[in-house]
Amino acid sequence: MNPAIDRRRLLDRLDALAAIGRQPSGACCRLALTDDDRAGRDQVVAWMRALGLAVSIDPIGNIFALRAGRRPELAPVMTGSHIDTVRTGGAYDGNLGVLAGLEVVAALNDAAIDTERGLVVAVFTDEEGARFAPDMLGSLVFVGGLPLDQALAMRSIDGAILGDELRRIGYAGTAPLGEPLPHAFVELHIEQGPVLDAEGFRIGAVEDLQGISWQEIRIRGQSNHAGTTPMRLRHDAGHAAAAISCFVRELAREMGGSQVATVGKVDLVPNLVNVIAAQATLTVDLRNTDEARLQQAEARLAGFLAQLAESEGVDIACRPLARFEPVRFDGGIAARIEAVADRHGLARRRMTSGAGHDAQMLARVCPTAMIFVPSVGGISHNPAEHTEPDDLVAGANVLLGTLLDLCHEEN
Ligand code: HGY
Ligand code: MN
Ligand code: MN
Secondary structure, three states: OOOOOOOHHEEEEHHHOOOEEOOOOOOOOOOOOOOOHHHHHHHHHHHHHHHEEEEEEEEOOOEEEEOOOOOOOOEEEEEEEEEOOOOEEOOOHHHHHHHHHHHHHHHHHOOOOOOOOOEEEEEEOOOOOOOOOOOOOOHHHHHOOOHHHHOOOEEOOOOEHHHHHHOOOOOOOOOOOOOOOOOEEEEEEEOOHHHHHHHOOOEEEEEEEOEEEEEEEEEEOOOOOOOOOOOHHHOHHHHHHHHHHHHHHHHHHHHOOOOOOOOOOOOEEEOOEEOOEEEEEEEEEEOOOOHHHHHHHHHHHHHHHHHHHHHOEEEEEEEEEEEEEEEEHHHHHHHEEEEEEEEOOOOOEEEOOOOOOOOOHHHHOOEEEEEEOOOHHHHOOOOOOEEEEEEEHHHHHHHHHHHHHOOOOOO
């Protein structure tokens, strides 16, 4: 019997998981290692166990659920993603990759199909990096890109220590770090951008992913009276923060190509209507598909900050939060994804990921690629994030076909 994705089961699980951490705004908020993240993890682990999977948790809280293959001596194939969200999360970012992975397992179980290689469904810790930077933290530790003790010592934007939170929610695991080393990794994810939706494609075979540069910029000025202080005497941290935001916007426009720039977080002190801000702390997110251009953008920003400190008479300090070079995925796996999409009659195209994903870390240790499905209007990190049910199911079917191919691979 051919394995088949059960539409209802997949959609029901997606709805159930999206309801955990639901906000009055409709957003799904499960910031990494909060109680809501724990609740989401507990639900997913319960589904994993109900599917008969062997669940293990590593010291950074990554969850691995193994469906054994006929040949335990062969490295397993891995799929999965994350279930932590940003504060204004949608229903599918990360969740789809994990739950479609479980749906593949359920389809194989229903069809009583044994595979040569085992299949692992992974949930990586703190992919978003919104609470604890950097993003993709769990998968970065898994591939040896960040020492465990450094990761456990990370401080969140709300002052918590990562290791304490991991213990508090009961996900400080003991499974050996970095295992199982996968034979290959395939991640299904919503595109989170406008391309597939605008161009009428159903499937994206993702062949590369752009570089990411995150930094926190702390500006110290001088608080003073908003009414009495002449403009020429001001050292206004609030103005400096606004100037940086305008600069990076203009920089991206001038550089063109794939350059993007975002000031997503700004905190002013004392943040009062009649006080010139003494301090501003903001984040800058720069991305480009080309490493040299990304470095140029970073250098242009650094030059601007030096000039601004001088002209405004403020002190500016930068702290790197995340820095990942562009990544190329495995063309062979991307080609398999296209072939499976063709078998299902789904229009597909090669593409680049604008967002960061756990797959970019797994690509450091095994052949890796991603499957994208369309985001309506390209909206994501927003409760309005939407992917048509037919596309969710289509993506899961392409994941099933791709994983099945890989699970029967001898070497
Ligand atoms: O920032 C990103 O690209 C991802 O959502 N963590
Ligand atoms: Mn994601
Ligand atoms: Mn995200």
